Amino acid sequence: MDENLLRSLIPGVITILVRRGAGFAAAEDAVQDALVEALRTRPHGPSPSPSSGGGAVRDLKGWLVTVAWRRFLDATRAEAARRRREDLLDQEPVPGPAPAADDTLQLYFLCAHPSLTPSSAVALTLRAVGGLTTRQIARAYLVPEATMAQRISRAKRTVSGVRFDRPGDVATVLRVLYLVFNEGYSGDVDLAAEAIRLTRQLAARVDHPEVAGLLALMLLHHARRPARTAPDGSLVPLAEQDRGRWDTASIAEGIGILQAALARDRLGEYQAQAAIAALHADAPTAGETDWVQIVEWYDELVRLTDSPVVRLNRAVAVGEADGPRAGLAALAALDASASGSPGTPGSPNSSDAPNTSGPPGRGRPIPRYTAVAAYLHERDGDLATAARLYAEAAREAPNLAERDHLTRQAARLNARG
Structure with a gap:
C-alpha cells in the first residue's frame, strides 16, 4: 500500500464525512481509524497506474469513505446519550465510488482558521490535511506525544463549529505552510518536504x-x-x-x-x-x-x-x-x-x-x-x-x-x- 497515496486522499475523505453530517473532530478520528485499517488489511491494495485512468484511486477513496463512515457510526452508536443522532444512523450509504467533489481547499482554510494559534494550526494541518499521525507530528516537533495529542484535540474543538461553505483566507493558509517548511528536518518526518507536498496540493486547487x-x-x-x-x-x-x-x-x-x-x-x-x-x-x-x-x-x-x-x-x-x-x-x-x-x-x-x-x-x-x-x-x-x-x-x-x-x-x- 502506498502510504503517500493514502495520505493524499485523507483530506477529501474527511470533507465527505463532514458533509454527510459528521463533526470535524469525529470525522478526522474516523478517517485515521480507516487509514490504520487500510494499512493493516490492504498492504497490496490498489494504486494508480497509467492504464487505470485514476479508477484505482477512486476505488481506494471510496473504500476509505465506507470504512471511515462505519467507524463514525460505530462511535456514534456507542454514545447512547446522543439520541439526536439516531436518524443519522440509518443513513449509511451503499459502498461504491466516492463523489467527485473535492473540498480539500476548504479543509486547508479550516485548519488555518484565525481562531487557532500558529502552533495549533500547523499541528492540525499536518494531521488533517497531511495525514500524519499524532506520534509523527510529536516527533517532528520534539515534544511528548501526549502534549501534541492535547494540542490537536484543542484545535479540533476550536474549529468544530466552523462551516465548510465559508470562504477562507489564502494568506493565512500560506503562512501556516511556511511555518511548517521552516521547521526543517527534525524527527522522522521531513517537514520541509511535507510542506512542499502540501503546497503543491494547494496550488492544484487554487489559482493564486x-x-x-x-x-x-x-x-x-x-x-x-x-x-x-x-x-x-x-x-x-x-x-x-x-x-x-x-x-x-x-x-x-x-x-x-x-x-x-x-x-x-x-x-x-x-x-x-x-x-x-x-x-x-x-x-x-x-x-x-x-x-x-x-x-x-x-x-x-x-x-x-x-x-x-x-x-x-x-x-x-x-x-x-x-x-x-x-x-x-x-x-x-x-x-x-x-x-x-x-x-x-x-x-x-x-x-x-x-x-x-x-x-x-x-x-x-x-x-x-x-x-x-x-x-x-x-x-x-x-x-x-x-x-x-x-x-x-x-x-x-x-x-x-x-x-x-x-x-x-x-x-x-x-x-x-
Whole structure:
C-alpha cells in the first residue's frame, strides 16, 4: 500500500464525512481509524497506474469513505446519550465510488482558521490535511506525544463549529505552510518536504500567484539543502556552499513557477522572496551574485511588509552591493527592538536556511541582528568589534548549530589577534 497515496486522499475523505453530517473532530478520528485499517488489511491494495485512468484511486477513496463512515457510526452508536443522532444512523450509504467533489481547499482554510494559534494550526494541518499521525507530528516537533495529542484535540474543538461553505483566507493558509517548511528536518518526518507536498496540493486547487510564489520559494531553498551542512553537521554559509551539490532540477522548476507568477503582475511577499532566492540560485559563484538587483527586491519586500527582519536582511544586501559601511548605515537606521513579522531568509552571515524565528515583539531583539552587525563589522575591517558581536550573537542563537557556527566565527577572529 502506498502510504503517500493514502495520505493524499485523507483530506477529501474527511470533507465527505463532514458533509454527510459528521463533526470535524469525529470525522478526522474516523478517517485515521480507516487509514490504520487500510494499512493493516490492504498492504497490496490498489494504486494508480497509467492504464487505470485514476479508477484505482477512486476505488481506494471510496473504500476509505465506507470504512471511515462505519467507524463514525460505530462511535456514534456507542454514545447512547446522543439520541439526536439516531436518524443519522440509518443513513449509511451503499459502498461504491466516492463523489467527485473535492473540498480539500476548504479543509486547508479550516485548519488555518484565525481562531487557532500558529502552533495549533500547523499541528492540525499536518494531521488533517497531511495525514500524519499524532506520534509523527510529536516527533517532528520534539515534544511528548501526549502534549501534541492535547494540542490537536484543542484545535479540533476550536474549529468544530466552523462551516465548510465559508470562504477562507489564502494568506493565512500560506503562512501556516511556511511555518511548517521552516521547521526543517527534525524527527522522522521531513517537514520541509511535507510542506512542499502540501503546497503543491494547494496550488492544484487554487489559482493564486502567491501560492505559486510560496511553492517556488520552497523549491529554491530546498534545492540548497544538501550543501547547507558539513559532514560534521556544522552550518555552511551560503557564500561557502558547494553549488555543485545544489539540486538543479528543483531550481529550474522553482524559477519556472516564479516567472509564471510574476508575469501575472500581482506581486506579493512570497514572490519577492522567491525572486531573491532565484538570484542566489542563478549565480555561478557567490562573487557573481547580483546584489544590486537583490537590494531592489528587498525594497519591494519592505514596501509589502515593512518588516524589521526584511530591513535587516536588506542591510546585508546593501553591504554586499555598496560596501560594508553602507550596510552598517542601513543597519543603524533599524531599531534593534522594532516589532514586525518574519522576513525573507538568506543572510550570508549564517546558513541560508529559512528564518525560523517568530516575529519580534516590542522590546524583543530582531532575530540575528547582532550576527548581521558582526558580519558587516568584519567586512569593514573592525575585527575586534566583530569578534565581540559574534560571541554575543552566539549566546542569542535560536539553535545549537547556529550557536556553534557563530562561536567558531568569534574564535576565528580572536585567533587573528
